[in-house]
Amino acid sequence: xxxxxxxRRNSAVITSLETxxxxxxxxxxxxxxxxxxxxxxxxxxxxxxxxxxxxxxxxHGFAFTIGRGNDxxxxxxxxxxxxxxxxxxxxxRDASRMLLHDSQLRWLGPExxxxxxxxxxxxxxxxxxxxxxxxxxxxALLSEMSPEQxxxxxxxxxxxxxxxxxxxxxxxxxxxxxxxxxxxxxxEHGYPAYTTTPGWLGYSDAKLARLCxxxxxxxxxxxxxxxxxxxxDDVRRMRIARDVCGPAIRIAVDANQRWxxxxxxxxxxxxxxxxxxxxxxxxxxxxxxGHAAIRREVxxxxxxxxEHVQNRVxxxxxxxxxxxxxxxxxxxxxxxxxxxxxxxxxAAKFGLPVCPHAGGVGLCELVQHLAMFDFVAVSGALEDxxxxxxxxxxxxxxxxxxxxxxxxxxxxxxxxxxxxTPEALTEHQYPSGAAWV
Amino acid sequence: xxxxxxxRRNSAVITSLETxxxxxxxxxxxxxxxxxxxxxxxxxxxxxxxxxxxxxxxxHGFAFTIGRGNDxxxxxxxxxxxxxxxxxxxxxRDASRMLLHDSQLRWLGPExxxxxxxxxxxxxxxxxxxxxxxxxxxxALLSEMSPEQxxxxxxxxxxxxxxxxxxxxxxxxxxxxxxxxxxxxxxEHGYPAYTTTPGWLGYSDAKLARLCxxxxxxxxxxxxxxxxxxxxDDVRRMRIARDVCGPAIRIAVDANQRWxxxxxxxxxxxxxxxxxxxxxxxxxxxxxxGHAAIRREVxxxxxxxxEHVQNRVxxxxxxxxxxxxxxxxxxxxxxxxxxxxxxxxxAAKFGLPVCPHAGGVGLCELVQHLAMFDFVAVSGALEDxxxxxxxxxxxxxxxxxxxxxxxxxxxxxxxxxxxxTPEALTEHQYPSGAAWV
Numbered sequence: 001x002x003x004x005x006x007x008r009r010n011s012a013v014i015t016s017l018e019t020x021x022x023x024x025x026x027x028x029x030x031x032x033x034x035x036x037x038x039x040x041x042x043x044x045x046x047x048x049x050x051x052x053x054x055x056x057x058x059x060h061g062f063a064f065t066i067g068r069g070n071d072x073x074x075x076x077x078x079x080x081x082x083x084x085x086x087x088x089x090x091x092x093r094d095a096s097r098m099l100l101h102d103s104q105l106r107w108l109g110p111e112x113x114x115x116x117x118x119x120x121x122x123x124x125x126x127x128x129x130x131x132x133x134x135x136x137x138x139x140a141l142l143s144e145m146s147p148e149q150x151x152x153x154x155x156x157x158x159x160x161x162x163x164x165x166x167x168x169x170x171x172x173x174x175x176x177x178x179x180x181x182x183x184x185x186x187x188e189h190g191y192p193a194y195t196t197t198p199g200w201l202g203y204s205d206a207k208l209a210r211l212c213x214x215x216x217x218x219x220x221x222x223x224x225x226x227x228x229x230x231x232x233d234d235v236r237r238m239r240i241a242r243d244v245c246g247p248a249i250r251i252a253v254d255a256n257q258r259w260x261x262x263x264x265x266x267x268x269x270x271x272x273x274x275x276x277x278x279x280x281x282x283x284x285x286x287x288x289x290g291h292a293a294i295r296r297e298v299x300x301x302x303x304x305x306x307e308h309v310q311n312r313v314x315x316x317x318x319x320x321x322x323x324x325x326x327x328x329x330x331x332x333x334x335x336x337x338x339x340x341x342x343x344x345x346x347a348a349k350f351g352l353p354v355c356p357h358a359g360g361v362g363l364c365e366l367v368q369h370l371a372m373f374d375f376v377a378v379s380g381a382l383e384d385x386x387x388x389x390x391x392x393x394x395x396x397x398x399x400x401x402x403x404x405x406x407x408x409x410x411x412x413x414x415x416x417x418x419x420x421t422p423e424a425l426t427e428h429q430y431p432s433g434a435a436w437v
Numbered sequence: 438x439x440x441x442x443x444x445r446r447n448s449a450v451i452t453s454l455e456t457x458x459x460x461x462x463x464x465x466x467x468x469x470x471x472x473x474x475x476x477x478x479x480x481x482x483x484x485x486x487x488x489x490x491x492x493x494x495x496x497h498g499f500a501f502t503i504g505r506g507n508d509x510x511x512x513x514x515x516x517x518x519x520x521x522x523x524x525x526x527x528x529x530r531d532a533s534r535m536l537l538h539d540s541q542l543r544w545l546g547p548e549x550x551x552x553x554x555x556x557x558x559x560x561x562x563x564x565x566x567x568x569x570x571x572x573x574x575x576x577a578l579l580s581e582m583s584p585e586q587x588x589x590x591x592x593x594x595x596x597x598x599x600x601x602x603x604x605x606x607x608x609x610x611x612x613x614x615x616x617x618x619x620x621x622x623x624x625e626h627g628y629p630a631y632t633t634t635p636g637w638l639g640y641s642d643a644k645l646a647r648l649c650x651x652x653x654x655x656x657x658x659x660x661x662x663x664x665x666x667x668x669x670d671d672v673r674r675m676r677i678a679r680d681v682c683g684p685a686i687r688i689a690v691d692a693n694q695r696w697x698x699x700x701x702x703x704x705x706x707x708x709x710x711x712x713x714x715x716x717x718x719x720x721x722x723x724x725x726x727g728h729a730a731i732r733r734e735v736x737x738x739x740x741x742x743x744e745h746v747q748n749r750v751x752x753x754x755x756x757x758x759x760x761x762x763x764x765x766x767x768x769x770x771x772x773x774x775x776x777x778x779x780x781x782x783x784a785a786k787f788g789l790p791v792c793p794h795a796g797g798v799g800l801c802e803l804v805q806h807l808a809m810f811d812f813v814a815v816s817g818a819l820e821d822x823x824x825x826x827x828x829x830x831x832x833x834x835x836x837x838x839x840x841x842x843x844x845x846x847x848x849x850x851x852x853x854x855x856x857x858t859p860e861a862l863t864e865h866q867y868p869s870g871a872a873w874v
Contacts, residue, residue: 039541040541040544069541072512072545075508075512079508104474104476105505107502109550112546113549113552113553114513114552158721159697257547260594284595287595287753288754290598293598314723317723317724
């Protein structure tokens with residue numbers, strides 16, 4: 001349960017907030033290249049919160065960026081320091097709301113962009129701290145909370161026309177039966193993953209074919225290709241991938257917001273003969289009605305989005321408008337664990353599968369916890385659910401993800417798996433670290 | 438015309454970008470208080486760009502914030518310095534696109550929040566520079582450009598399902614006849630304003646009544662009241678305002694995003710007997726479908742929004758979904774003049790009046806130019822159009838707005854009226870200026 005460390009809970013307060021501008025020079029090869037992001041340097045605006053407890057436990061969190069502007073993201077996290085210092089460590093409901101509803105900071109969004117991601121980084125760091133103090137991996141900590149506790153973590157502002165606290169409670173109560181059995185299943189079998197490793201735009205056809213083959217051999221039931229730069233290239237790459245993988249492997253494609261509505265429809269129709277499992281980010285993540293129009297036109301091809309969806313209000317509308325088939329939460333885009341619980345509840349209400357976005361740096365580490373919590377305590381389902389997996393930069397984490405036979409093994413170490421090694425923080429500090437000098 | 442200074446155009450480049458964290462301690466009284474922003478300190482993340490020309494002309498621009506986080510906004514502007522240095526001064530089409538489409542910075546939005554407002558500040562500073570170099574007020578500079586030049590300034594990405602470059606050209610060509618006559622009308626009679634001065638939440642009933650009376654006496658045909666904190670108070674205040682103003686004065690109300698959908702409907706119905714002219718920001722600015730639902734329920738009460746609408750993609754949807762009756766552009770929220778031209782074109786396509794948001798610090802100074810350009814060269818109409826006016830902080834500007842008989846006089850000084858006095862920048866520098874020490 002959440003309150004396991006009752007003795008400590010009432011005493012410890014946050015006493016420090018440290019930030020790090022951490023960047024990895026991933027643009028030096030073409031890993032991570034897609035139609036909108038040709039040369040990303042995967043980066044983290046990284047935060048560590050400390051307490052006055054004598055246990056030495058710290059909370060770690062970060063916003064993910066792709067290079068330039070990571071310093072702005074760090075400055076936004078720093079701006080939250082005065083709010084966090086002195087905060088009781090386990091008041092995770094109030095902490096999230098206080099950060100979101102400061103009237104002056106709110107003007108910088110509201111609830112979107114740099115300031116919102118900064119709040120997400122800090123809220124996630126507080127959850128990492130809470131889970132470590134409780135001695136549990138985050139997914140288990142959340143999965144053991146009562147429906148009432150979970151509902152109290154959610155900010156229902158702007159959601160009540162679609163999801164009330166009462167409905168959320170019902171969803172969570174329905175999933176109470178079987179929680180322990182599902183947790184045991186997770187610990188034994190893990191959670192299904194898919195891999196984006198074969199599909200980056202910068203790769204040759206031969207490399208694409210080889211990586212597709214390796215993905216199937218490694219046990220993945222789904223892969224993903226980046227598309228959107230050239231239709232001819234995409235048709236050829238999709239045909240190669242389908243030839244190599246055969247009909248039974250799901251092949252998703254990801255346009256990374258490259259198209260306008262009409263262009264998306266034409267492009268998707270050209271790819272349809274190769275049976276794309278879903279088409280991800282066909283257009284602007286802000287364009288709810290655009291996604292809905294595309295989806296209507298290309299049925300039965302499934303539409304997915306979410307990694308750039310700014311907050312629960314836009315997710316709500318994507319579901320209301322029947323604009324998406326797949327909900328792709330991201331652990332570090334919205335305002336942390338609390339807002340992601342709201343999005344999981346919305347998805348459960350609409351009966352849509354959650355297939356988290358991951359990759360970058362540390363996003364796999366974080367989001368696996370949310371997917372596993374969803375399975376144990378919210379949706380109760382694994383059908384058509386997969387977490388993205390990309391094999392980048394895991395070596396820099398203290399508790400990196402472990403993939404076996406195309407599945408994420410359930411983490412067992414206490415915390416949110418967010419902590420980078422001290423060496424990673426030092427060497428990749430921008431611009432002074434060894435990786436950059 | 439835009440190209441008047443042809444000899445200079447091909448030579449000058451941007452050589453400097455200076456930033457200032459400027460804050461005004463407006464929270465010390467209750468001016469500017471509303472249901473979501475009880476104690477704003479009106480602030481500007483201010484930028485000055487210089488060139489290698491020997492004319493000493495600089496471009497000034499800013500993002501408006503309400504205090505905390507203004508330093509983050511300044512950091513975001515600083516992050517654009519490497520993009521701006523070396524830029525030819527008059528390539529305003531390419532400058533805006535380059536800033537918006539840098540793949541790494543884009544991740545921090547995309548096209549929303551702190552980074553987007555930073556781009557807006559810099560783009561607006563480049564326009565201030567261009568208008569000063571052309572020796573014209575910005576509204577006149579824009580109004581003299583050809584339809585083709587104006588269309589070339591717009592980024593149509595994510596708009597083409599609703600507005601194509603060809604349609605935009607048609608709209609602008611239709612408005613070509615009568616441009617000179619309308620410009621002359623503007624110079625003679627100015628542009629209608631409405632005032633929010635009477636309606637701040639912090640004021641007593643007596644002060645509200647007195648300020649309503651003064652607004653009517655000053656020649657305003659429309660005022661606005663802040664609402665949303667207490668329904669009983671709002672009904673009483675609306676009744677007082679209606680009693681004082683009589684039936685002929687338009688009284689808009691502004692909820693500043695305070696309500697969920699159902700609450701908005703109940704609240705607006707309770708205010709309806711007092712004939713609100715429009716209801717502004719009834720809910721989250723991200724909630725297109727929420728605005729549409731509220732509008733359907735409260736017809737014929739008119740719905741307005743825009744000051745927090747993040748970009749052209751959300752404006753597009755608000756119009757597509759028939760969610761608003763009034764389009765409230767803001768000069769410093771989106772990516773500057775170029776994106777606001779796109780929004781003006783969308784409004785013209787849907788036949789909706791543009792009634793800009795202003796107030797804060799310098800927003801009146803900026804946005805009057807866009808409204809006047811809309812009248813001369815886009816919509817060609819004044820019917821139901823008004824620019825917000827609030828009597829705050831104009832004394833800090835080199836070319837402050839001038840209001841006569843409830844109308845903005847057309848600015849005649851070259852530039853975008855964005856420049857603060859050197860004393861204002863020094864005294865209100867945060868935290869070292871005299872106003873803060």
